[in-house]
Amino acid sequence: MELKAGQVAVVTGAASGIGLAMARRFAAEGLKVVLADVEEGALEKAAGRLREDGAVVHARVVDVGEREEVFALAEETYGKFGAVHVLCNNAGVGSGAEGRMWEHDPNDWKWAFAVNVWGVFHGIQAFVPRMLAAGEPGHIVNTSSGDGGIAPLPTASVYAVTKAAVVTMTESLYAHLKAEHARVGASVLFPGPHMLRTGLWESHRNRPDRYAKQKPRRTPYRSLDQWEAAMKEAGKDVRFTPVEDVAELVVDGVRADRFWLLPESEHSDRQIRARSQSMLDRADPAYLENFILD
Numbered sequence: 001m002e003l004k005a006g007q008v009a010v011v012t013g014a015a016s017g018i019g020l021a022m023a024r025r026f027a028a029e030g031l032k033v034v035l036a037d038v039e040e041g042a043l044e045k046a047a048g049r050l051r052e053d054g055a056v057v058h059a060r061v062v063d064v065g066e067r068e069e070v071f072a073l074a075e076e077t078y079g080k081f082g083a084v085h086v087l088c089n090n091a092g093v094g095s096g097a098e099g100r101m102w103e104h105d106p107n108d109w110k111w112a113f114a115v116n117v118w119g120v121f122h123g124i125q126a127f128v129p130r131m132l133a134a135g136e137p138g139h140i141v142n143t144s145s146g147d148g149g150i151a152p153l154p155t156a157s158v159y160a161v162t163k164a165a166v167v168t169m170t171e172s173l174y175a176h177l178k179a180e181h182a183r184v185g186a187s188v189l190f191p192g193p194h195m196l197r198t199g200l201w202e203s204h205r206n207r208p209d210r211y212a213k214q215k216p217r218r219t220p221y222r223s224l225d226q227w228e229a230a231m232k233e234a235g236k237d238v239r240f241t242p243v244e245d246v247a248e249l250v251v252d253g254v255r256a257d258r259f260w261l262l263p264e265s266e267h268s269d270r271q272i273r274a275r276s277q278s279m280l281d282r283a284d285p286a287y288l289e290n291f292i293l294d
Ligand SMILES: NC(=O)c1ccc[n+]([C@@H]2O[C@H](COP(=O)([O-])OP(=O)(O)OC[C@H]3O[C@@H](n4cnc5c(N)ncnc54)[C@H](O)[C@@H]3O)[C@@H](O)[C@H]2O)c1
Pocket: 012, 013, 014, 015, 016, 017, 018, 019, 036, 037, 038, 039, 042, 062, 063, 064, 065, 090, 091, 092, 093, 115, 143, 144, 145, 146, 190, 191, 192, 195, 196, 197, 198, 199, 200, 201, 202, 203, 206
């Protein structure tokens, strides 16, 4: 679709990281931006900074895992701006699950599913009918991850399961929109190709009491800085993709109506081939056997 000044973009998880970068990029294109996030302080700061840069911004505290909060976001957005052209269902969390799957705390699964899967579904249900009814061009971008979206990292398996669901949900959404000959498109985003310096490693900062861990963690949470230091000490090269590059990929993809927002990467391509080939060959998933699982 064509992006034009005065259109409206709604971004969830917009107080930090990739969401904030997408909101900033849409604002730079002249779109009005609606920032939705569960973390109030960070949300206010993000909205303030965008306003200082001249953007038209509306911010609302929303827990995307709560259906009525996402519907209230849609109601408020349409009340204030009268339209939505771009919806980025981007809010996501790392689950904090440890150890083997059969030992996981069920609340790790419930929380990650509430945000990463139900959050995207709530966005689709609250906004898409109104976007279709408006009859204007529109686009939905759902944030997945190479972890799960392509193949699971067995060390982050809950997260991987949720991000696989985001790919399948977006493929289904695409098919349903096409069946309706809608002027609304859909894309699935794989941020990368490298690591991103965002708040994802500190997802537990936003974990609500209703999904609190039922047993304490065996090991403390590791920060991104600690992980990076450990990798460097082990002589491994750590590369980061700037969040601005992800935002650029999204804007280009929306303009081109591209479904797979998957950056060029030999590593991703190898994973895709290995997984597809194992399925085509009816062979065991050998690509999952070389992980160091503590
Ligand atoms: N950082 C990476 O390496 C990476 C890689 C692939 C995919 N992703 C995905 O990108 C998206 C953005 O993550 P990020 O890396 O920018 O992390 P981030 O922590 O910087 O940003 C995520 C935002 O989502 C918000 N959020 C968390 N729970 C929420 C809820 N229930 N309702 C509303 N907002 C909520 C957080 O407050 C935060 O502002 C996520 O879906 C994540 O899974 C990240």
